[in-house]
Amino acid sequence: MRRRVGRECWCGAGSARLVADVRVPDGASFPLVQCEQCKVYALHPAPSDAVLARYYLNEYYGKSRRKFVGPIAKAVDVFQGGRAHWVDGHLRQWHRGSFKRGRQPRLLDVGCGNGGFLMQMRDRGYDVEGTEWTAESARRIPSGARVPIHVGDLLTLDLPEHSFDAITLWHVFEHLRKPDETLEKIYRLLKPGGLLFLAMPNHESWQATRFGTNWFHLDPPRHLHGFGVKSLLVLLTIKRLQWLRVSTFSLEQNPYGFLQSLLNSLGYPRDRAYSVLKGTSRDALGTKLKDLSLVALLAPFAILHSLVEWLAGSGATMTVVAQKRGRD
Numbered sequence: 001m002r003r004r005v006g007r008e009c010w011c012g013a014g015s016a017r018l019v020a021d022v023r024v025p026d027g028a029s030f031p032l033v034q035c036e037q038c039k040v041y042a043l044h045p046a047p048s049d050a051v052l053a054r055y056y057l058n059e060y061y062g063k064s065r066r067k068f069v070g071p072i073a074k075a076v077d078v079f080q081g082g083r084a085h086w087v088d089g090h091l092r093q094w095h096r097g098s099f100k101r102g103r104q105p106r107l108l109d110v111g112c113g114n115g116g117f118l119m120q121m122r123d124r125g126y127d128v129e130g131t132e133w134t135a136e137s138a139r140r141i142p143s144g145a146r147v148p149i150h151v152g153d154l155l156t157l158d159l160p161e162h163s164f165d166a167i168t169l170w171h172v173f174e175h176l177r178k179p180d181e182t183l184e185k186i187y188r189l190l191k192p193g194g195l196l197f198l199a200m201p202n203h204e205s206w207q208a209t210r211f212g213t214n215w216f217h218l219d220p221p222r223h224l225h226g227f228g229v230k231s232l233l234v235l236l237t238i239k240r241l242q243w244l245r246v247s248t249f250s251l252e253q254n255p256y257g258f259l260q261s262l263l264n265s266l267g268y269p270r271d272r273a274y275s276v277l278k279g280t281s282r283d284a285l286g287t288k289l290k291d292l293s294l295v296a297l298l299a300p301f302a303i304l305h306s307l308v309e310w311l312a313g314s315g316a317t318m319t320v321v322a323q324k325r326g327r328d
């Protein structure tokens with residue numbers, strides 16, 4: 001029987017079960033618990049700000065404006081273009097009236113990274129803004145980007161209520177200390193009928209179950225919460241956001257997640273190949289080349305595997321579209 005611990009959850013439950021102690025390469029470990037009622041996962045107790053700051057140093061963001069080395073950064077740009085196309089399609093479907101009136105729809109990207117997605121949306125005619133946690137992380141946005149950035153936690157930023165047609169969080173939600181309060185704030189910022197796009201790891205996926213603590217998308221200790229389709233639906237419903245659709249297909253996230261989780265499970269140091277792709281690896285050249293060869297060798301199998309997972313409705317990450325009820 002897994003040990004029970006006290007944890008107040010937004011779903012009303014007062015206890016959770018200890019699932020695992022998740023170990024990171026420097027030897028530290030973090031207790032992962034699962035709510036007994038809504039099944040959301042959480043690091044509990046959550047790491048302090050000081051501890052988290054250590055794990056968000058350059059190793060996370062990469063050495064330069066781009067999070068990854070050259071060819072991978074180019075691939076990320078292509079994926080961001082695909083994301084922009086997908087979001088644009090949904091907004092045109094749901095806000096047909098605004099587009100007809102020639103008004104520029106307003107979009108806010110929370111945790112906008114290097115601003116790549118926002119620039120793609122700006123070029124598609126959107127009035128865009130972004131947020132980043134710190135001035136340092138906001139510096140990755142090119143100076144000529146013409147994208148307004150608000151620095152700070154969304155919960156403390158002073159933004160106009162009922163003003164955004166869309167709010168997006170690309171692999172940001174799982175990093176939040178207070179996802180429940182963040183959704184309340186998002187609800188206030190959205191116009192009636194406004195859309196929320198949330199992309200994050202899927203803790204109910206085949207990869208999550210199969211790889212356990214070796215799963216790449218656990219990303220300890222930066223991911224403070226872990227959702228599956230069901231546990232996210234519970235939270236969105238509590239916060240009055242209506243679930244419209246979910247996709248668990250991502251060529252950007254899922255094949256690499258499989259590949260790196262496999263290497264982690266085979267006993268390679270956790271996420272070592274990933275640090276080579278980000279350009280933050282301090283390993284010897286021979287080790288880096290060996291890791292890159294393994295990645296190249298396993299890539300076709302990982303892509304194939306991800307397609308099968310997705311067809312089975314169990315892709316390793318999910319993108320959810322939700323809506324604030326009301327008319328445009």
Ligand SMILES: [Zn+2]
Pocket residue numbers: 009010011012013035036037038039040
């Ligand atoms: Zn719960």
